[in-house]
Amino acid sequence: MKSDKELLSSIKISDKATNNSFTSTHDKEKQVIERLLIQSQDFTRSETAPTSPKNGATSIVSIDEAIKMTQKQQSWFQIITFVVISVPIMMSVTILYSIHYLQLEPKLLCSLDGKFYPCDKQEYCSLEIGVTSKIDLDNPYTLHNWIIDLDLVCAPQWKVAMLGVSLYIGYFVGSLFVGPYADIYGRRKIFLLTSLVFMISNGLMLVLLNVYAYSFLLFIYGMTGSGRMIVGHIYATEFFGGQSKGQQVMTTVIKVMCAATPIFTTTLFLYITKSWVVLYVIMLSLTGIGFIFSIFVPESPKYLVNIGKYDEAKEIIQNMSMINNNSRLDFILINEIEQKDNNLSQQKKITPQMGLYQKFISLLRNSDKVLMKRFYIMCAMWFLGYFGFIFMKLQIKNISGDVFQNTNFAALADVSGTLIIGVINLFLGIRLAFFISFMISVVFGILLMIFQSQTNENIISALVFFSNFGVSAAYLICLIGAVTLFPTKIKATSYSLGNMMSRFAGIFAPVFVEASAPIPMLTFISVSALGAVISLGLDTTIPVE
Template identity: 25%
Template sequence: MKDGNEDRNATIDSDRNDTRQQCLDDFDNLTRGLTLEQAYAKIGGFTYFHYWASSLFVWGFTTGGLFFFALSMLEKTPRYLCFNDDGTTYECQADKTFCKDQSIKYKIDWDNDSSLHNWVETLDLTCESSAKIGLIGSIYFVGWAVAAIFLPRLSDLFGRKWVYFYSMLFHGLVYLGLILSHNLNLTIVLMGFFGFCSLGRASVGYLYMQELTPIKQQTIIGTILSITGGLVTVFIALYFLYVSKHWEGFQIFGCATNFLIVVSIPFLPESPKYLISKNRYEDARDSLKVIAYFNRHSGEVNFKFDTEVHNELFNSKIDLNYSVDASIASPGKLTQDSHERVKFVQSSILSSNAGCNQLQGQSVIDDKLQPHIHKGELVKEEQQLNGSLKDLIKIRRHMINLLIMVIIWIASSFSYYLINFQLKYIKGDFFVNTITASLTEVPAYILSGILYEKLGIRIVLVSCFIISLVGGIFLLIFSNNTNVIPVFILLARFGVSATFNICYLANATIFPTIFAGTAFGICNVFAKMATIISPMLAEVDAPVPMTVFCIVSGVATVLSLFIQTAPKKLQIHQRLYKGKITVNQKIVKQKIECHSNCS
């Protein structure tokens, strides 16, 4: 009998030792995985690769702007001088004089700064209808909206890299066609394809860039991109003022740099964040090896990712009431061994034992495990996602965010271009006004980026929409005071430019990677459809345009308050447990080992 009891006690001790060891092994597995941010830091952080890649993406984003934002100057009519019968001249408008009466002779005043060698000559727009000329810009947005249905979704299914590559390749080819075209109808068709490719260049490219950038630098790089895009119009105006009145040179430069970017893209790795979201961990490590090579990092890239470790523990059905989170596992299906391990860990750390009285009453388990419990909540959430369109409504938080972001994108895009069309009411020199209005965007991008980093998406969006709303209201109130109209237009433009920057920054972060591109696409479809209306609305008599502007901005202001950035528990964890994981890891291990020595 005594031998039987000894054998049974030996078996219990052996089981307890096995359980203790399993606890430590599970704990080691849990803390061994690296987040993508930690992986970036391990291979050099934000350094040589990101300097090159960020520059590539920023200029890739800008190439389309070099052409599209030049449209107002490409379509700008020169200063016409009509001849009187006595040979003297007077300034005249084409549609009211020689286009109606071909007997009237005229010439172009090339000494005037606003007279440019542009599409008016190349495409013979002199007597063309304003509706057909306006179609050049409108068809661009149509192409963009159509592409938003397909390209972002393809980037979610097949990856960012090659969707971006082919978008930039065809973007360059269409760009070249637009430079060579001397036919208005052909140019209109090409502009539709240009808009289609621009969606991949801008939206997919932006998403790709942000996923390759460490979180700490994402807002900075995103803001630099917006600033560069905003300064494009300034560069174009300065080119026509001081370099040449001929439009081809500047556009050839833009097209050439487009193709330089195309040949550079194959050297970029696929987005590690995208690959991790697809559970393609080996491919993600291969991408990080490319980044490590550029960063001159000589160490091995053989670590595991935190999501990978959580998935392994989940798949092995380990009860992580003390490690990952029992909520991930199916309730009621925990193994007996799991319960024993939990019971052992709790009792060994929280109980008073001979020689280990210092452990009594200390609940270190919670401090140690809370970060992983919250991480487990996100893992559980993302494990429900498979990249299908149903994912957008499966989780209530994402569905709400998507609906709100659609409205915010509509408000930002529609209002931005509507305000641009209102610039024609500003009196003075055309180029000076253009440069001044464009420079207004720079502080808007900088300030919105800083506040987004410090205060979060809700407060910044509400503040920026309020600024644009105030500008719109003042434009309604003082619509007859031509002296203050420019000030209020610039105020409204400041606000909508800031919201545009936040739209890009937020869209790349608040949605899970597995369908971030799809969310980008859905928002862009509705945004560009609304933007198509803005040039037509701008031609409606006052106060209709600015009334609609104020209504749209007001609705967006209210909806911005309801954006949900992350589960509340995770936000609490980020505030309370940031930087404490390593300390708690040592505490838990010491206390478990202390119990082992004291038993």
Template identity: 20%
Template structure:
């Protein structure tokens, strides 16, 4: 596990990896838009009840909505106010139910049938379901589309990440963690700009999906993961892919077969496919599976809860979202530096603690100090987002190739539980209670990180036995 043989063959990050990264980064924009657009398509709305001319009064048969910020939304179109407020929370949460389902099914399919198949299917169907959601006439149809979007978002998030990290060498991982988040940052910055000019939720859905239908041609442009091909015994296909990549990266090709033989020797007598049961058969893998599952759940709960909370802060919703997005740029630079020079545990725990402390401070800031409140809320949200980045990397390094996508898929299922609950916590109605819950959950995630093995500068293990034999 000390030497990454495939890095020797194709390089840690050459022209070919850069090309694949560019394609995947572009294709992920619809995914990132769907993860962040809830503040614009299902916002909390202000209204005047024409029954008695009172603001935000319930029950209300004839609401007149404030359209100064958002002209039309799911909330206003289907009157998700008063006794229907829970339906608004459901509309927000159903995406995470879909992501949970997609993580479970597509994570397994990716380990069983290949990274490329799931990547292509997820990207294409996601665009289709987002477009359909923009034209449905009924709320229940929107919920179904929202669920199906989530399924494909789950597949995209997992398989794109794993495919690319398996194309790179171990020495490039600290830099990849920054590149991985560029689509998120760019989409997060551009989303409020698009939403500012397109203040109707239906056109907004179309504009943030249909232009990406060109991903259909990716079938001829992106490769299958050579690590996965070797692991499942597809030697000839792996040789073909590795020689092609090595040639483009100006590296020798005559040693490819010898390198594959070394990897195969390390993988000897191991299973070629995986199931979720493999996550619980051996002591270390079983322990790491449960720990990472709860870390993902706590991380998701904090991040997606605060993502919606930012949209509810006083002030201009578009400016608030833009400011929170801008904080991710310097934060991402710090992530790259910490990933390269700090241990994984130190980096992850620091992010969770920063989120927890920032939220605690936020509770005690007077309401009239709006700028200070916004600053600490954004710091907490940014730290929660960065912790998600660290958690992805940490998890992908803890688990071996044969169950890597399955493990991340299982952990991501738990993350969806956190994301599903988050809107209901936001809507509790007592601000300090909501913030205290988000803060406490962040501290719990930091504590759990202590029980994972340190993985900095280690070669990705290919088999369960390699991870079981490794020092904790």
């Protein structure tokens, strides 16, 4: 006769099980747990803070509880893993947040009588380039970027625009496929694959100086950027357990690191070099280092449990415990199943093997109305939050002043908004954090529209800062919600769909920025107000797995 432990480990609940077999199997599981509880007075089970079993007794815990048990004394494994994965994530947004530098038009000089003077693009291109007109390479605001290397100074504007469009389309397409593939094939494989393709495509950009080749390679950059951002974010935070504050804190840290990348590029171009090649070499080097160390990072144990590979998941958890605590754990993993209205086995279930379309349809047909409402509201938050985020990034360029100072200004708004709202979220929750973020943008957006004719640049700068502050904070909460509000088996897919909505919003933002006043700011205010209202209906109960 099998022991209780063996019987428990042999229990399987099939997705195709009938009501009778489901009930029978579920009853067996309950009976085994009851016998274990009766036979062992030392057995401990806690929903919030699992403790070590006493006198050699075996703990029956969820995957989140098992991960928490590995962090009893130290969290070295989680910290090291987070640093290794976060470096490629940062590199995935470096060009996205700093592309205006790579497309910045150089300062030009023209000559009619042998003396050169500053001139505009139209006059420069009408003269004999290199003889009576030239690029002012000594000007501090002239960067040796794509415009110079790809000979785009006098090229049609659509060629320059094609570079940025290719990048954004790549991010959009990557959002469609990368997340679902991570649910099917695992976080680790997709993360390593996208990092490898990123290094190859960026290496080719150093030697293929052609605008059409660059457009294709930037498309690949965007696709792989989605992979590292979406999958890497989930991959890194899943080692902290879904019910802990660790995921929210680490998400905030990732957002701060990404938001600070424009400060890095500004410092690089302002004080160290004017060449974009140096930036790319740094990106490739850091991604390569992160890639090499990422090879030694195991698969997410939460993902392995979700696809039924319990032994592999437990072995990884044991290794985590050895690194953190220098001790092994004695536990059994169980998969908690919530049965609603006694019809769980009849529902159309969502499995990791489904594709994006099938998984989305399955999600729509799922009888869990709370999950569906949460999914719809989060998609709206992704769209509205990212629209405002990109809108203010583009609106900054219309502010007169130093381009380097304006870029640092926007980056500081992102960093401070991320840090402050991240703390607010820990104490007040995602719903109120969303509401506060959007309302900050509404209030300061209105003030900016009223006082935009103000001659005092400091007042305008302050209003722009706080308008950007709010939408940047809202975008952070989208990232936090993506990794905490959905179960593991659809987490990457829901993240991808939300990210897809955000990239879709990014396509519309430039259109409204270029519209006549007061349409741009009225649109920004309306979008932020709509986000504040919709956020109040969000259910923020963290799923137990």
